[in-house]
Amino acid sequence: MPLAEKYSSLFFLFALALAVPTIMVFLAWVTGPRRPGSEKSLPFECGVDPTGNPRRRFGVKFFLVALLFLIFDVETIFIFPWAVLFRELGIFGFIEMSIFLMILLLGLFYAWKKGALEWE
């Protein structure tokens, strides 16, 4: 089968990647001594004793900031290739980008008006 020949090295790598850690974990499990203690069963936190529950509640305000950040992050992703090809795209690209930015600006205005940018 040509498919198997073409990808045989890939399959081999996959099998190897699966086998090596499995064998290592298995060997460690078979040969290693097991002496569990209260100290050892603690979750590992860079060697420091764990303090408190990791599932803490935090302000919903952070979500709002993250959401706004995401929008403007995506905006950058759109603007960057346009800036690189600015000369080729010419006036057409400029108008297209202006429409896109206008819509985003309106969104920012909305968020601002609704008090999404105020921390308190």
Add this chain to the structure above:
Amino acid sequence: MPAFTIDVVYQLMPLVVLLVGGLGFMLAGAMTRSAGPLQRGFALATLFVTLLYVFKLWGADAGPILHGMLIMDRFALFFLVVVIICALGTILISNGYLDRFGLNRGEFFSMVFFSTMGMGVLVSAYDLISVFLGIELMSLAIYVLVAFRRRDFFSNEAALKYFIMGAFAIAFYLFGVSLIYGLCGSTNFEAIAVAVSERNLAQQPVFLLAIGLIIGAMGFKVSSVPFHMWTPDVYQGAPTPITSFMATAVKAASFAAFLRLFYTCFMASKDQWVGIIIVLAILTMTIGNLVALVQRNLKRMLAYSSIAHAGYIMVGLVALSVDDTKAASAIMYYTLVYAFMTMGAFAVVSLLERRADERGLEGGDYAGLGLRRPFVGLCMAVFMFSLAGIPPTAGFFGKYYMFSAAVDQGYVTLAVIGVLNSAVSLYYYLRVVVSMYMQKSDEAAPTYDDYATRFVTLVALLAVLWLGIGPSGWVPGVETILDWTRASLAGVLELSSR
């Protein structure tokens, strides 16, 4: 850029108007505390302007625009009209409802507009990527609208459920699209159609997998049976005008994309996928109807009835044929008819619904409605008859065209199962009518009155009667509408056979 001329802008005008309307109402939502009659008037006017542009574009069958991303042909415009009618209905139904539930904000209209624009993209999509764009734009706005009763637990639950399941469904769709792209080398409908018929892709199992994934995602959007679990909860939790919008516009737009995709791209391999759709259609009709039998809540019953109707429409998808546009034209006619009767039924429901904290709409709430409110009761009775498919209502003719198309293509068993299902559905539709006219009125159950909602029921009533038997004249009758559907489908076929 040669691809972007003033003519293209002109063809995009319906979408542009909807976008501007959406942005405008967003700003209005930011500036004002609540939306008054002025904003509602503006919302209706904007939709009428969109409708005007659609009518102006009708007739000139234009080719694909924007590098083959969209196409504003008659097929797209037909469904755009259906969707805009649904949006108009939603805004009219919401007139009294929003005040009553304290939801009267500009954002409501903004989201309806964005969603309608998404549907516009979806029905005119000519590329798998623009289908994706349309579905997402439509759905994201709908998620927000479902959660619009934001203090209400059920509304929030519905939105979250819909959102998470919708995200999964669209992921399946994208997986299917990526496989199609790998097989055909393009996401454009025309290129896919060429690749499917010339390269004999139908023999490849990966191709079948891709089609299966796409059917799954589309099946989710139209709430076909193995993918229907969200429907009753979401329909019940959403504000009633939005339930109406979901049951009519979302379904119409999704079926439009479903139909165009399969009609232009995958007809060459119909033998491979038709089995999947047959099974889905049978399951959807049967389970939808059987579960609807035991529903006590009116909104849930209508949700299951909408599932069953998705099954009837899928019978049309089974009977699709390149030589005969009968089945496809039946689908288009059915979507229009279904939009009117469902919109009317939900308009009546919105008049019955009490405050959010009371879960209304159980049997007693509409008992005696026909005697207490003769006009509303009469409308509801006609919508129920039409949904059940009793002549001379339009619902009967929709089913008649659908099943006769299936028989023409040799799917007699499927048509028989469909007819038997309609018979089953009679029970729960007529139970509502019986309860409205023959049970004692519960004086404690209030009904609200709102002129705009009553107007919707009136228009829907006339449409349901006229679309069934109306002769063509000044108002388009059945024959005219069927002619329109045939003309639009001829355009679709002509493009795909090029």
